[in-house]
Each structure stands twice: as C-alpha cells, then as structure tokens.
Amino acid sequence: MPTLLIDTACALTPAGIGWDVAWKSLLQGRRRFVSAREYLGERLPDVPIAVVGDGPLRDSNPLGLREREMARVLGGAMVGPLNALRTSSPDLRVGCVVATSHGESGAVSTIVDAEESEVSHDVYRAVLGEFSAQTFLDSARQVMPQVTVAAACASGLHGIGVACDFIDAGILDACVVVAIDAISRVAVAGFRQVGAASRRGCAPFDASRDGTTVGEGAAAVVLASDKVARLLTTLGGRRLHVRSWAMNCVARHAVEPSSDGIAAVIKASLLRADTSPGDIDAVFWHGTGTIQNDAAEAAAATSTFAERCPPGTSTKGVFGHAMGASGLLNLLAAAECCLTGLIPHAEGMITPAFPGLGIVAGQPLAIPSPRNVLAMSLGFGGLNSCAVLSRGEQ
C-alpha cells in the first residue's frame, strides 16, 4: 500500500500556482475563466477556458511548446522535494511516471501555423515524440527512469496507479508522478465540436449545466512504499495511504461515459481496499459539468451507495477541466479533504440536478475525522479510474 507524501505536492492551476494556493482557491470557490477567442485567437470558438495565466507562464506562447514550459516550471518547483528524497537514502530506486492526455499539442499547432522554414527543431522533435518528461526531470535536476502514460482525461489517476503497482511490485521504492496538459487548439475546438464545452463556465452537477470548461494544469507528487516513507522524515509529515486503485475501459460510446463502467470501477476499488461503500466519507467525482458525465456518475453513485451517498464534490468549477492533469488534482484535493476534514463545495452549482447525490453546495463542508475518501477520473473511450485514500496510521 503506497504512501502519498502530500507535502511534496506542487501544482500549476488556473486558480493558482502551488498546491497550497490551489487548495485555498478550491475552498474559497475562486475561479478565473477567460475567453478562448481572446486568449488563443480569433479562429477558435468563443467559449470560456481555464488557463494558468499568471506567474512564470504569463509570457508563454499558448500555441507553442507550452506543455514543455509547464514541465520546466513544475520541475523547478520539485527540486527541493526530489533532492530531499534522493539525499534521504541514496540507495533508493526512484522512477518518474508522467501522465498526459494530449502530449505536446503545441508542436502540431506551430507547424500548422508556420511555414516550414520557421519551425524550430525543438518543435519537430516534439512531433517525433519527445514529450515533456525529460524537460521535467532536467528542470528538477534529476536523472531517473521515466515512462509516459496516456489515458485521456483519466491519465492522472492512471499514472498514480501505474506508480502504485511499480512500488507494490518492489521494482521502485518511490516514484514521482507528474500529470500535465496544456491548453490547445485541438482541445478547445474538439470539446466544442463534440458538444461538451460550456458557453458560460462549467457548473458541475447543476440542473442547468451546459458542458465543461476546458483547461490546463500540471501537478506532481511523490509516492513511496510504506517502509521507505517512514525513512523520509524530511519530506513533511502529512501522509496518506493509497489504499487501492482500479481502472477499466467500459463504454458504448467514445465520448459518453457509462454508468455501468463507473459503478464497476468503484466496486473494484472498494474490493481491492477491502472496504465497503459505507466506509467512504467523501467522493471527489470527475464532475465535468457535461450533461452525460454528471448523469452517468449520479447513476453510478445510486448503484453503489443506494440512499446513503457520502458528501461529494467536483473540483472543475474552480480548476476547469485540466484534462490529463485533472485526475491528479482530484486526488490531491481528496488527500487534503482526508487530512483536514474539509470538502470544498462544487463551485458553479446553484440548483442540484441530483439532490440525492450529496454534492456540497455554497461553501465547504466539515466532515468529522474522515477515514476513506474516494477520487474519480474518467476519460474518452470509456476509461474509468478510481482510488481510495485512507488516513491509516499517522
């Protein structure tokens, strides 16, 4: 059962740079969406998007190698935690799992927009498959084996799962998981084309919801085996067990989730955690704000929890839909909830579409001593992921 070292977490989100800032924004319901047309150009649909517009990414070209730039900034922020990890025990076998939905989309955009002679070799290399993992590690001043996992918008939790399996198998002692996706023309236009983009900003689980707000984000966190985590005294004292993780690929449609598939992945995760629905104290749903997603999750919740659905929320009303990073952001928020007993409200939800679902409205809800918190992540193609976080021994 790997340990999540939450004090190592770093995040770049539209609601703030740094995981502590992002978490405070969630509790305050502070979001900042901008116009896609104003940010990315006249040739795009005019829908709200969520971008990391401040701080070190302020001058980054949104249609260039932006994911790489995000990886560079995130890597720089992880120098301290990763150095502390390395120096705590030089014999540790450490790896890096990078999770992304789109990869470096900006490389294709650059080639589409430019004449051949204007394209840099960095862009061409990205088109040939050089993704951001190496940039992250270079910036973090680390050399370690890496693997890049693509599982659509479920990538972040899939990345956590792959890392957990590597640690449980004894191949790695510790693993830094990086989830990252930059805003892109393909994402903005594509979500609009499949009818999944909100015109007014996403309102997860609201009766009048009209779609999601496509966004970007990046996060990184360190996982370690339980035995090794006990040795890592310099990496902060706030820890949780990733008690289980499960995934599946169940759908009848490439862009519409299946409630059966979602219920099955929750059931599998509970089974692996050797726990029951009644032991779950809060749920961080995928909660994109599309008609289909939220309805499918509500149906799966009814199937799983019956009349006793624990309090739930969505982080996307604040963060937007950070695509491949969203699953890790959800997990980090679930971890904070487990540690602090606070579950943020679903920003944007005014009139609950599913009153029995227990979605927290208006302001954060205090949960006395939560034991287990569940985090969900779904992706195109029927991808469903679920993790159970547990306080365990502190």
Next chain:
Amino acid sequence: MTPGRHLFFDGSVVAEWGGSVVQPLLESEGSQEFAEWKQELRKASGLPRSRSVSAVACSTAILLRRFLSESGMTGRDVGLIVASTSAAVGVAYDFERTGTRQGWDLVDPFALPNAIPSAAATQPALAAGAQAFAFTILDQQAGGILALEIAAVMLLSERAAAIVVVCAEEFPVVQATAAKACDVDTPSSAGASALRLIRRRGERGDTVLSFVFRGNREDLQSDWRSAPLVQFGAAELPPDSLSALAQWPVVVSEHARFLFSADLPGGDTLMLGFEVLC
C-alpha cells in the same frame, strides 16, 4: 551503486506472439481489411459519422480481435497497452489544418477522441470488448519494452487475466516532414506487432516470462548474462520499438532463452527474460 531489482514470475506468465500487421501507412491504407476495420471502429465507438480513425487504431484492433478469437477469452479480463508515438499526430494535424484554414464547421466533429494518443488503445478496446483497461505509452524507442514491463507488473497485481501489448506506428506526413527537417533516417517499418502476456502456468513448449530486471547489467543473474539480446532503443525514430518487437518469431524459434533489453536514463538497464519451457 543502487542495487538491481528482479521481479520473478516462476512460470506463471506465458508470452505468445500476437502477429503483425504491416503497411498501414496513413497515405496508402487502401486495403479492404483496413476499410472494414475503420467502419467497425466507428460503429463500435458510437461515432458512425466520424472520419478520423488512425491506422494505428485499425491495426491494433485487428491484432486484439485476433487474440480474443484465438484464445476464446471474453474481453472482460483482457487489457490492452499500445506503445506508439504517432497514433494521434496525423489526426490532430488534419483536424487543426482543416479547422484553421477552412473553418471548424468542416472538420470531423468527432476528431477529438481520435486526436489523443489513448484512442489508439481505447477504440480497439471498445470495438473488441477488452474491458480490463486500455492505454497508450508514449516513450519513443523504449515504449515497447516499457509497455511490456508495465503489463507484467499489472498481471502480478491481478489487474487482468491477459494483456495484449501492441507496438504500432503509422508515421504520418507531418512526422515524415519533421524527420527530414531533423536529418534523421526515415523509419524502416510502419505497422503493428503484438505480444500477449497471459496469466497461466506455462507448460512444455510454452514461452514464459521469467523475470523483469532493472539495474546495472552486471547485476543480472549470471546464468542469463550470455543470453541473446533484442535491444529496444537502438534507432533514433519511434518505429524502432515496433521493429524490435517484430523480431519475436525469429528469436523464439532460434533460442531457448533470450532477453529484451533497453538502456534507461540514469544508467539502469531494463531487461525482460523469456525462456521456452522444455
């Protein structure tokens, strides 16, 4: 020096060749089989009007369906991992090029689910009913062997009864342009090859996965040090992973034991040891 790590399988994971599909280059995908598979993938994903199905997804679907047909397994406990760095690039390029030049009303409305790399796995999985999991690995030359390592670890975690690992590349025009600009060789192959890892006790004549090893080459157990080696990552372009996996039929017919190998960043070597039971 960090000690090496072995993960032993004790004859409990059987490795089977899953076949190859050659010549599905996006520009010349004229075969009837591909046309039929494109249609099937569209239907299975609920997107009959979609025009954007990658050649990688088609060839992967052929190999996955072949496994399910030959094994008699239902897809419920079958997982799929695709190693590919070209699966979504061609679709994404066409989508953006059409949208920015001719307007978004003219693009395939369902291009997005096919313009992300995971579609190379999820579309075939949906079509064939492989439900355990489906995702894509993007690690260029080392992608194939990393996919096999992950599959082995996931079998150990009992996340599937069988996993089909496919190395697949299509090398669309935009990648060919990039290769030329970077002055690197055009790939020698495109298409897909598959290896199946099945969680069952190996019997005489079966090829089994003996171990996964990460560490320094010198730490490899002594009786395996002289085994023949299939190296992943020898070439500069993504299809190298595909080429390495495609050597399986020859290697397994000539050697009782052999190694798949790749040098990882940080000085580690990743090795997968296979042997034929006699």
